[in-house]
Amino acid sequence: MANISKKVSWSGRGDDRGERTPLLNGAEDGKYNRHVLNFVFQSLDYDNSENQLFLEEERRMSHMGFRCLETRRWVICGLIGFLTGLIACLIDIAVEKLAGYKYSAVKQNIEKFTEFGGLSISLILWAVLNSAFVMVGAIAVAFFEPFAAGSGIPQIKCYLNGVKIPRVVRLKTLAIKVFGVICSVAGGLAVGKEGPMIHSGAVVAAGVSQGRSTSLKKDFKIFEYFRRDTEKRDFVSAGAAAGVSAAFGAPVGGVLFSLEEGASFWNQMLTWRIFFASMISTFTLNFFLSIYHGKPGELSSPGLINFGRFDSDVSSVSISFRGVLGALFNVINYWLTIFRIRYIHRPCLQVMEAMLVAAVTATVSFAMIYFSNDCQPLGQDNTEEYSLQLFCADGEYNSMATAFFNTPERSVRSLFHNPPGSYNPLTLGVFTLAYFVLAVWTYGLTVSAGVFIPSLLIGAAWGRLFGILLSTITSSQSVSAIWADPGKYALIGAAAQLGGIVRMTLSLTVILVEATGSVTYGFPIMLVLMTAKIVGDYFIEGLYDVHIKLQSVPFLHWEAPPTSHWLTAREVMSSPVTCFNRVEKVGRIVDVLSNTSTNHNGFPVVAHTTENDEPGKICGLILRSQLIVLLKHKVFVERASSRLSHRKLQLKDFRDAYPRFPPIQSIHVSQDERECMMDLTEFMNPTPYTVPQETSLPRVFKLFRALGLRHLVVVDNENRVVGLVTRKDLARYHLGKDGLEELHLAQT
């Protein structure tokens, strides 16, 4: 039935403790990185190491102490929400201003040249302006912080899943990200400013909750209790939620996004804090934007994007047989990304590609507007800020220009809300096609950019197109009235397209419902999103998952593959395991840690290993990071006599070293010291989770995923260590086309 199509070859590193035969890694055997897990990714230690130091601290703390901690958590979440809201506000205003200048300049230019000819100069002006903006943004990203590229959502997904992506929550990344997204949106690329907000929120959270910045070398000496992965990850989920909330004005959607992507064990207090952060974030953005727009106290812009309100009587559950277009997007983008990884890896090339795309975007837009002769009468209540007359008669405007000569957010809103008859079908068809190509090409460029808005725009365009065609067909019948509003089809189409691309069902429904402010559309939107997901999944995974896979991240899904019940911990685990004794020789510890071929991060501590590699009884688990701190502070037993002079090692020492523990190479251990012994009893986690060898994979998976573990010790029925299960051991099983598949593990 189920069969493993690829038997694994292994070069045991990373979290993994096995020493299997190293083999060609994926890239070398020509398979590229499709069936490979990259072992440079480490996991987060979501499970507290409950060693003696920790327990002593917790026991010393009074009930009041815990209350204070809890209060501090709330304060931090409030701060996260506030700062995220501010950043969103900054991005919004900057983009508005810059895009305003750009479009005004180009519009004046076009108007000047329309009558005399010479519109090519306008085109050049537009293209140059676009390229200039994009160049600045792309340079910042490509040369200063490549991790700020893209929307950042895949990275945040991974982080919330428990994978430590290097540099992803740094202050520098945030700065470049914000700067980059302003440039790329102002540069007229087919991108949105929403995706990066989620990343920004996460970075803010990681920074604020630690009470210090390593980049700025500043330690405020506050929130020291929160300096560990468990707490940090919780705050980062609050930050991501605040980001979603600010981007879409959807606080509940934000909470659900965080939970959908990041939750393992649902914790009520945590969820409330996340919700609080989201609320504050929406509120802050709303507050400052309404001040900026000169209407303080009106609070009418709850999010960066605002679709406007729909009347609440949807009368038709639109059929949506698609998601195919979403899948097509992902397939093309997948190949494009592989192409990029292969050939465009030099920063200069990346910047040039970005500029090229910007110029092409301008050219295509211009061409479309130029050749379109779809003139619409200029209404009284015209919402277009930059309506172009071009070759139209006086009192009319070019309708193609409303779609192209505008920020994408505004275009989406026009498509949703403009009265029937504002667009002719041909315009929409051509626009959809052109914008689709541009958006696919754009996502994955070395600029910070989101994919939400372009997807919505494409979807809205063909949704409206579909609506128009449908109303044409049914116009002869009496039902036509209720089928008449193509704006609703635009909404449904936008949902379908976005769902087909990103494949988030629950949170996306809520986000769209909140962004449109109407519960009534929830049901059709949900149906459409589900259809899109089912259809899309048939072809390829969601865009974010594609990108996560391309980076070979060991991502743990919600459940083990259904047909994996015949695998047990014995087959899954890595073995033999490098163990330490309770009292271990310093030399051996240094040697093991320095061994780059087995870059292990967690070591079971056993009662006493006999010489002949017979496994010992488990009595604890210690992490590489803990050992490093111990070595650094030279906590050696032979120094017991001089111990009084040394202060006792405290949790504070571990927290100070967090999160960038020094590499083993930077710690000097003299030959004398190598002969000393180290007593690990006080520092190891004495009660690591264990499973027997016969445990089935789904059961192991459930325990691992529910508790956010990093290492799970496999024991025999004498409680002797026989193996260790880590994230990679579980992530490498996945359901392929023909049953269970196993991924390679290699450095790509």
Place this chain on the structure above:
Amino acid sequence: MANISKKVSWSGRGDDRGERTPLLNGAEDGKYNRHVLNFVFQSLDYDNSENQLFLEEERRMSHMGFRCLETRRWVICGLIGFLTGLIACLIDIAVEKLAGYKYSAVKQNIEKFTEFGGLSISLILWAVLNSAFVMVGAIAVAFFEPFAAGSGIPQIKCYLNGVKIPRVVRLKTLAIKVFGVICSVAGGLAVGKEGPMIHSGAVVAAGVSQGRSTSLKKDFKIFEYFRRDTEKRDFVSAGAAAGVSAAFGAPVGGVLFSLEEGASFWNQMLTWRIFFASMISTFTLNFFLSIYHGKPGELSSPGLINFGRFDSDVSSVSISFRGVLGALFNVINYWLTIFRIRYIHRPCLQVMEAMLVAAVTATVSFAMIYFSNDCQPLGQDNTEEYSLQLFCADGEYNSMATAFFNTPERSVRSLFHNPPGSYNPLTLGVFTLAYFVLAVWTYGLTVSAGVFIPSLLIGAAWGRLFGILLSTITSSQSVSAIWADPGKYALIGAAAQLGGIVRMTLSLTVILVEATGSVTYGFPIMLVLMTAKIVGDYFIEGLYDVHIKLQSVPFLHWEAPPTSHWLTAREVMSSPVTCFNRVEKVGRIVDVLSNTSTNHNGFPVVAHTTENDEPGKICGLILRSQLIVLLKHKVFVERASSRLSHRKLQLKDFRDAYPRFPPIQSIHVSQDERECMMDLTEFMNPTPYTVPQETSLPRVFKLFRALGLRHLVVVDNENRVVGLVTRKDLARYHLGKDGLEELHLAQT
């Protein structure tokens, strides 16, 4: 620092495996049941027993098979949503009709007598009508199914928490519940029809998912795979969500309610299914109600309750220093409930109390209307259906009557939306007070009834009162315009009152936001709910928690008490444990199961116990229910020779017996058979979760709660069984006023 104020005394039963000295139970030593856990409550087996039978079945199943299962789950969720929606529809229409008849009759009567005097006859008519309705409802509940009393939310909370409340998800309970709630709402009690919907949804889910009804003795032979606690509990959470969704038109709120109350491990697919059920439920209700109201296709009544839409500019974050009123409600109701449990336990008395309350409600309402002289002009757009002129001039109506002479839902809507000036402060003040007393008295009566609407009504009344007073104070200033709409204060007040009573923060915010259809109010509502919760928690727990505690249910909260780090598994566990051998004598099994003083439900299976009670090495865990099935089918080893004639025991046999396994007394085992042996290997769960003795309580708690366990085996470092941790061992630690407290365990 932390201290245990009550050292436990124990009569080991239920899930608990300990044989401690039985002591006076709580009731006898005069403490009543305040510090006691009732051991009649069993836990659900949320953790799959992954025995050989189970694994074989899973391994036999192809990928396609799992797909089918998944599809079936979706179908069931759809059905659950559909049926729940239908029930909501039925309740709504029935209540509407009955209340309509009643109010018309009374109104005619009042109008007849207003001019001639003799209004006492109207009063009597009203009181008699009310009492009659309530009597029918109360008789049904008190005599036929006492478990249908109340809102059912505490019971569903417990069920989702993992406690098996007897009879709570039976078909009969559902029927009585629906009938009862129609009677009590039509009878004019201060109750709502929303709470019972949640219970109804849960029952529907439990019924549909099992594909059979034991009450009706009908087995449809479908969905047999889902006949175990794991699946059933998942479906019940979907049902509860569908109930919330139908009651409030809040599908997202429903999902969050289920998660807030029931989730342990967040599972994405499950959440989507829950969401699907909620959506279908809202949609069904909406669809049928709009047909009923003669406007098919308009879908304007998304929930049983509909607050109408608010304009989306809230301009003031109202201060709310309360929650005190909510706490007061709970305190009074707490004492009242204790009084009821003590003195009013005969069904006749209960029915009579309910009738008394109904009559008093009518009398108080009548008196209030009679003595009120608050006349308001009858507007053009008057929404009151039963506006009473009474002693007012022509063209005016009695404003007290809009509050009392109406279903509570309509009253709430009037308070939210009627234009400023509709009520005078005195009316509101008196109304609040009177209705508060009535509502407190009503909740806990032996009728099915919800507490949401009365709470909202009280809150709305004093919120509006507060708003009016505030606008009077600030009327001289220029800001008065934005403080002017008292309807918004009513909304905020309603949120505060409800939050103070039920203390659900996240889901309640979303429910209220969805019910009012405005995201903008989310932030103030959340702030108010949080304040109400914090203030209220200072005095007493939420109403549902109070009732759960009064029933001494071993309820597991989200986390262990913070100051419990100094407790370890060793102190928490029950020991010694009754273990079985892998191959055990039938006689011993029967004896252990029949021992009523140690009514254990799970037994560790050990490799071989030595005679002198030295603990054996763990090799599995078997449940009472499994043993019962084995005994019933006489799966004895000595019969190995005749085995070929017997068919092998299959999972189906266990499923057929689920969920009402026969008691051990009903199984006859002959003296010969007692000497036989039973091989448990195939049926026990070979990989139960274990923890070492030194594990701290929070860590044990986390594992237990996250995986929804029922039994957690405590082992020493030789893997020998030394104790067993069950729900009651964890639930009995809670944070009291002066540190950690431990509850008694007894049969109350």
